[in-house]
Amino acid sequence: xxxxxxxxxxxxxxxxxxxxxxxxxxxxxxxxxxxxxxxxxxxxxxxxxxxxxxxxxxxxxxxxxxxxxxxxxxxxxxxxxxxxxxxxxxxxxxxxxxxxxxxxxxxxxxxxxxxxxxxxxxxxxxxxxxxxxxxxxxxxxxxxxxxxxxxxxxxxxxxxxxxxxxxxxxxxxxxxxxxxxxxxxxxxxxxxxxxxxxxxxxxxxxxxxxxxxxxxxxxxxxxxxxxxxxxxxxxxxxxxxxxxxxxxxxxxxxxxxxxxxxxxxxxxxxxxxxxxxxxxxxxxxxxxxxxxxxxxxxxxxxxxxxxxxxxxxxxxxxxxxxxxxxxxxxxxxxxxxxxxxxxxxxxxxxxxxxxxxxxxxxxxxxxxxxxxxxxxxxxxxxxxxxxxxxxxxxxxxxxxxxxxxxxxxxxxxxxxxxxxx
Amino acid sequence: xxxxxxxxxxxxxxxxxxxxxxxxxxxxxxxxxxxxxxxxxxxxxxxxxxxxxxxxxxxxxxxxxxxxxxxxxxxxxxxxxxxxxxxxxxxxxxxxxxxxxxxxxxxxxxxxxxxxxxxxxxxxxxxxxxxxxxxxxxxxxxxxxxxxxxxxxxxxxxxxxxxxxxxxxxxxxxxxxxxxxxxxxxxxxxxxxxxxxxxxxxxxxxxxxxxxxxxxxxxxxxxxxxxxxxxxxxxxxxxxxxxxxxxxxxxxxxxxxxxxxxxxxxxxxxxxxxxxxxxxxxxxxxxxxxxxxxxxxxxxxxxxxxxxxxxxxxxxxxxxxxxxxxxxxxxxxxxxxxxxxxxxxxxxxxxxxxxxxxxxxxxxxxxxxxxxxxxxxxxxxxxxxxxxxxxxxxxxxxxxxxxxxxxxxxxxxxxxxxxxx
Numbered sequence: 001x002x003x004x005x006x007x008x009x010x011x012x013x014x015x016x017x018x019x020x021x022x023x024x025x026x027x028x029x030x031x032x033x034x035x036x037x038x039x040x041x042x043x044x045x046x047x048x049x050x051x052x053x054x055x056x057x058x059x060x061x062x063x064x065x066x067x068x069x070x071x072x073x074x075x076x077x078x079x080x081x082x083x084x085x086x087x088x089x090x091x092x093x094x095x096x097x098x099x100x101x102x103x104x105x106x107x108x109x110x111x112x113x114x115x116x117x118x119x120x121x122x123x124x125x126x127x128x129x130x131x132x133x134x135x136x137x138x139x140x141x142x143x144x145x146x147x148x149x150x151x152x153x154x155x156x157x158x159x160x161x162x163x164x165x166x167x168x169x170x171x172x173x174x175x176x177x178x179x180x181x182x183x184x185x186x187x188x189x190x191x192x193x194x195x196x197x198x199x200x201x202x203x204x205x206x207x208x209x210x211x212x213x214x215x216x217x218x219x220x221x222x223x224x225x226x227x228x229x230x231x232x233x234x235x236x237x238x239x240x241x242x243x244x245x246x247x248x249x250x251x252x253x254x255x256x257x258x259x260x261x262x263x264x265x266x267x268x269x270x271x272x273x274x275x276x277x278x279x280x281x282x283x284x285x286x287x288x289x290x291x292x293x294x295x296x297x298x299x300x301x302x303x304x305x306x307x308x309x310x311x312x313x314x315x316x317x318x319x320x321x322x323x324x325x326x327x328x329x330x331x332x333x334x335x336x337x338x339x340x341x342x343x344x345x346x347x348x349x350x351x352x353x354x355x356x357x358x359x360x361x362x363x364x365x366x367x368x369x370x371x372x373x374x375x376x377x378x379x380x381x382x383x384x385x386x387x388x389x390x391x392x393x394x395x396x397x398x399x400x401x402x403x404x405x406x407x408x409x410x411x412x413x414x415x416x417x418x419x420x421x
Numbered sequence: 422x423x424x425x426x427x428x429x430x431x432x433x434x435x436x437x438x439x440x441x442x443x444x445x446x447x448x449x450x451x452x453x454x455x456x457x458x459x460x461x462x463x464x465x466x467x468x469x470x471x472x473x474x475x476x477x478x479x480x481x482x483x484x485x486x487x488x489x490x491x492x493x494x495x496x497x498x499x500x501x502x503x504x505x506x507x508x509x510x511x512x513x514x515x516x517x518x519x520x521x522x523x524x525x526x527x528x529x530x531x532x533x534x535x536x537x538x539x540x541x542x543x544x545x546x547x548x549x550x551x552x553x554x555x556x557x558x559x560x561x562x563x564x565x566x567x568x569x570x571x572x573x574x575x576x577x578x579x580x581x582x583x584x585x586x587x588x589x590x591x592x593x594x595x596x597x598x599x600x601x602x603x604x605x606x607x608x609x610x611x612x613x614x615x616x617x618x619x620x621x622x623x624x625x626x627x628x629x630x631x632x633x634x635x636x637x638x639x640x641x642x643x644x645x646x647x648x649x650x651x652x653x654x655x656x657x658x659x660x661x662x663x664x665x666x667x668x669x670x671x672x673x674x675x676x677x678x679x680x681x682x683x684x685x686x687x688x689x690x691x692x693x694x695x696x697x698x699x700x701x702x703x704x705x706x707x708x709x710x711x712x713x714x715x716x717x718x719x720x721x722x723x724x725x726x727x728x729x730x731x732x733x734x735x736x737x738x739x740x741x742x743x744x745x746x747x748x749x750x751x752x753x754x755x756x757x758x759x760x761x762x763x764x765x766x767x768x769x770x771x772x773x774x775x776x777x778x779x780x781x782x783x784x785x786x787x788x789x790x791x792x793x794x795x796x797x798x799x800x801x802x803x804x805x806x807x808x809x810x811x812x813x814x815x816x817x818x819x820x821x822x823x824x825x826x827x828x829x830x831x832x833x834x835x836x837x838x839x840x841x842x
Contacts, residue, residue: 050765050773050789080761082774082790115758116791226766228758314735314830318838326841333841337536337649340501344471345647352471353503368471369503370537409735411832417739420747420754 001161001267004172007140008033010158011172011197012239017134018146021127023075023113023120028146030127032096033070033193034135038106039235041067042206044213046230053078053085054109055229057093061105062233065202068106070193070233071096073124074147074178075113077189079228088119095125099132110191110231112149112178144176147191150416151178155278161267163198163242163260171198171240171264175271179279189227190217192275198264199238200245207247208265209234216272220280220405221311234268280405285413288320288327290406291390298398302348306393309346310339311406320389320408328384331359332377335391336370343393350395358392360384422582422688425593428561429454431579432593432618433660438555439567442548444496444534444541449567451548453517454491454614455556459527460656462488463627465634467651474499474506475530476650478514482526483654486623489527491614491654492517494545495568495599496534498610500649509540516546520553531612531652533570533599565597568612571837572599576699582688584619584663584681592619592661592685596692600700610648611638613696619685620659621666628668629686630655637693641701642732642827655689701826706833709741709748712811712826719819723769727814730767731760732827741810741829749805752780753798757791760812771816779813781805 093107144154158174177192297303316338322330357365464483514528565575579595598613718724737759743751778786
């Protein structure tokens, strides 16, 4: 597997475009993604009870497991907009389908932005007409730009991987995403669109994206809030002409017989984890990246609860925002207590007296007892990167582990989120 | 029932003192509370799995349901300090008992402050000797001051209430508390010490304080973090000589036959809710107070989950930090979406299409649909107080309700918590 250029248009047969249609003041706000032929598809959505209209509409659509295009706008979430919102989301799909000359059912939609405002349908209609002729196999970046909200950078990746067994060579996977705020498991104000030219069955595709999302987007947190609009779409058009990747079930339990499935998953995991990390690094106001690894848990859910609680702890996130000159000292002085307090509050079965905690490679807590700020600070100062910390929590109570990614909570985050323009 | 002066020394037979013993640089850091005679007592503690040493020690002590003194220090939490910490907490109690000439078992201890540092026992020993002769029935305020950490103001209250039935008149209840950060249900870096001269059975006292804590300290949130040290103590020395307040059980279910119990609970609830609100108003960096009322839930736990999720939403708390000049607009523009997103994510059984939301008296969401920012903003501007908002969420799905209190999340909160001095 290797990283390649091209984002979502790297896989064969995919085109994309991004335009400014007027939802936002002067930034691109409408993205269109199109596959030359209908693609096997799947979608995963926010688990929030309050689901935006495009989510409600697309959840039904995706049951057919086929799609050929994705239309997404930023600047307006089309959430809490009632029956009118549903009609607007359907109309988005219909207008795009007309323009592309495909069936309405083949267009998936997504929205992100302000909640509670009706969509400006005139602008969106005009935007679709504008985007259609711009569709190109070189415009992944334009589409990536058009779905951003408070994000500072575009999030795009593509990989090429061998499907070695009885295949005809290489398969490509590309993805774009947006994040910024309201990011918390499970799925948050997060849009992620993945394309691949792999030939893969519907079941295998669904299984693969579920696995990948659980390892990536469900393992990140910016502010612990969960959005109404989170969506991951994947489209696989089969143009790589590899031998079809399959999974099948034996006695209700999934058994993967096809080795190519693992190769595909490996590449898809990489795409999703890379995009998830990009989202965290670009969290609203974020200046530091935090990796929380929990090891030695008795059960997987204990590991997950602890990792999530620690990465979400407001107090730990705030300590991480310390100024460059003394952030080693702050982590040594406050980090220990805040990690311990957060993991103790995580509703997980643990014995605090067995817990060891490492900041990077530095042992900061041994058997539940702080090893002393002075010792930790001195050594932290030597190894600590300016913009990253890895926290390893060894519970010493089993063999389950997980990794979670988060960022610091800064004054800038507050500044961004207390504005309404 | 009426509010009176005197805090924890308002009830008969209680004395208090607060001194600076040297844990903190130059602020009072050691509080002593003493009852002339042994008192029926109870304690409630953090549900964090990581419990500070004083909590571990006092949990065992309180089983006797008797105490005569409370010794509490600020500046050092004596948490994550291992076996040495346990010994130190026990020694605190022993030293105070020796000085007061009472049994060691009769002294409850509590600590708050930095985690992971050993207690400076020499200073604490000297502090106890210093505090003893200062014990006075007029020094509630000194004790209240000595337990503060990043709090800006002392939190103190006292009430007097009639125990009308077959009693001999009035009973007094006093309380002091500290809060500031790491406040979240259930119980947070919160210390609360309550004294009363009521004559009350052990069972009735335990029941009354449990009920009161659930209505007050478990219904507030500053930052969603839960501390290792949270403690509520109540001591009832019976010096009011009222007819003993009782509860008793019939067939395992608690039946309160004694009407006086209700009068006592009413006063105790008032004390606890008042202190809880003072804690929220004095949250680290907080500039605005938020009351979240959830009505019409099908089950009590749904109401609680939603109220807690909304009051804890980082994004809503940040919106509440908007500058004075445009905070009506921010709440109208962002509040609707953030409340809806938070309540949808609350793991409660709700139908979003039935939800109405009011900001103060202004209808902002009707049947899950935003009524429009312009309308809301105009009316909000007329009624909105500068430092307070009441959010009422009518679920229209049942008859259960609850109230939760929180505050905004400001740049100042971040500033306070990214420092280590």
